Amino acid sequence: MKLRRLIGFNLLTAVILGVVGFYVGWWLGHLFDAASIDYFEDTGQNDIALFIAYFTGVVGFLVGLGFANYPVQRMLGKPSSLREKETRGAGRYFGLCTDHKVVGIQYLIGIGAFIFIGGLNAMLIRFELLTPTQHGWNANNYLTLVGLHGTMMMGMMTSGIIGPFANYLLPVMIGARRMAFPRIEALTFWLLMAAGVVLMTTIAFGGFPTGWTGYAPLNDQANMGMDAYIAFFALVGLSMSLLGLNMIATVITMRAPGLSWGRLPIFVWGVVSTSVLMLLAAPVLISVLLMVMLDRTAQTGFFNQAAGGSPYLYENLFWVFGHPEVYVLALPGMGILLEILPVFSRKPLWGYKLAVTGMLGIALLSFLVWQHHLFVSGINADLRPFYMLSTELISLPTGFIFVAALGTLWAGRIRLTVPMLFSLAWLFNFLVGGLSGVFLSDVPSDVTTHGSFFSMAHFHYTIMGGLLFAFFAGIYFWVPKMTGFQLNERWGKVHFWIMFVSFNSTFGPLLVIGFLGMPRRAVTYAGYLQGANTWVSVSAFVLGASMLIFLANFVYSLVFARVPAGSNPWASKSIEWQLPSPIPVHNFDRIPTFGDDPYPYGTDAGVAHRPAVAPARPTA
């Protein structure tokens, strides 16, 4: 028993077994290197070995964390002795832990680190684009930076809000003590971390030239760095679908007595609609990447036109996943927005049913629009009016979210705290993002804007301006609850204003630059765009610097200042704020019962949940 304590299972054993597993797989893969397989001779690259190495490496990593203990013990008929690590110690943050609150904080730090790396890539890209000609990186490194930035962000941010905030808060919000599948919950996090490291290994194999979309036949032509992209996105897809499954199962089965669907906090609805998308879209991604893997290793020809396949097939399948994916990024942000606005307007959520309809409507419609990414590709040209219509229809449910937000502000008593500022900025950014999206949905207008910096700026307005601003709103709002310490309000405001202004002065001009004829992902651009691009680069550097302000504030407030936040610093009436900060291990002593109103502002009822929530016993 003592020996087991010493050697793990924790992050250290996981890393050791992961590295060992990688090299064992690498060695195994090279046993295939027979002269009979001629493409090894032709290309000098052994994708089979690399895929096996990634697989064994990830399996080793998970075994090292202790994911195999429970099933193996059960298989051997022994009583399971899984240390759930639910009770105490900082060590539980560095290993397999099934406490949903620990997983939430693991997600916050882990995803934060990868967002930081993705952001650094963006800085390096903007450094190159300071001048029209190539001056910083060689063409291959530039494309790798573009691909790493896009893939890292699109992959990691799928769980950017659901990961930290839904894992931490959703069980509390529905009056549960845990998620439906706690071990799967931990697995989603560690899969994502393994995926992030796998993606970084692309640097050792020459990078990949395809951007985050990974179009065929370029993905077949690319060197071994491409395999990292495939393994990364497949792992992310697996993590996403498991996360979605877990969330849906939790909300369906674990709601407290009296908490019917119409009484759920709106954030829970945001999580549910996102989870439906994750569960249904991510498997498409996994399958299409397996097909790419087979094209690259077993020499199948799914996407090889010369061998009877079709690059269109890849484009179609990728965007069947890819468009729901961008709403996976947007919907949780809407949930956070509508959760925060009532608190700082001191008003009930306006148009609750409308907002729920909006979220579900977005989720449904997002499956019907994918070919708007292919308007000029020549595929199904006669169907373009349909996709134009379905795409523009999405603005109706999105409008529901907006009108619910506007209605909540109406006649409120608005307090401009940092989370509220980020929420209002969300409204502005997403408005710009949504309106620029209309140009991309309209085919004649899309002819010029497709594949240009305009479309790039558009989705940065919706993803960075939407998701990342909501992410920060969530951090400033809930981190006091999660840690028990206040974040410094003044530095939060400094961070907000610098970020908001520099964000708009980065991506606003990029909308114009796109319209003026600058294609995406090109290392050179026309000379007449230099002034605007230099302006954008400088703004982007300021935007990057604002993240450092946040980081300094975060570390200062939580490590050095440590001002206790109290249980309810925002005077919110939602249930999570009626519990101590941080929330104790088993959440509630007694499972609470819920009244009919999730946002009882302006009524005499006070806190709807309070009578039912016994103060939780401090756990030793």
Add this chain to the structure above:
Amino acid sequence: MSLRSHGGRIGALTVIGTAIVLPLVIFVLGPNMPPGDWTNAGKSQVFDNTVLLAVMTPFTVFILVYIGYAVTMFRAKPDEELRDGPPIRGHFVSQVVWLVTTTAAVLFLAIFGSAELFASNGSGGGSGPNPIATPGGNVLPVQVIGQQWEFTYRYPTYGGVETAELMLPVNTEIEFHVTSLDAIHSFWAYQLGVKADANPGVDNIAFVKPTKVGAFQVRCAELCGIWHGYMFDTGHVVQSSQFASWIKQQRQAFSAVQRYLPKYATTYSPDPVARAG
């Protein structure tokens, strides 16, 4: 102040704001929208962009005015005791008004966009191998072949001559046939308002009629590998007589290599294995 008069003020500010911004959008910004008036496709896109901007303007003005007004007027005073706002949970009429206006705008945009798409023969966008909307009368077919990492051009009505530069006669309906030999490229002739993906094995057709003479920028708009950023070119729209003499000179210059070229076809298969069958 009553809530009704707050509403009246927001309404009035929206109307005033729209009355100021809308003419600017329609008469100043709209006509100057890219890609310009070089071609029928470009003109249709400018018109489209103007209409989109005009439809968006009232909604944008309303939302911005509303947020600005709410944050200013409904703001709690800093030293004020924390009080709740009125428990308003919805308002049937405003929800219906919002639903009806946004639905009307969306349906209008979708119908307008589709009509404009067909009226302008695809508005310069790649419309696949069998476009429904085609210009009547004489067209000049020009094939654009994308390969890593350059575009070349073939003129099937001039013996299938293949050139490294793109020359087009003015006031002639051009029928671009865009295809690729390897990865997916995208042929983007910016000033012409033309963009069509170049897919291997696919004949992607786009129509455009240039009405002005001058040089235009051609760029690849789909990531196609390491030198994607260098896949650009300059094309020219010239007078018909100039085009005739240029194409004649090209045919002479390339007559020696013409017989080594594959016969003109809508798609090509550079893969030797596939070509052998």
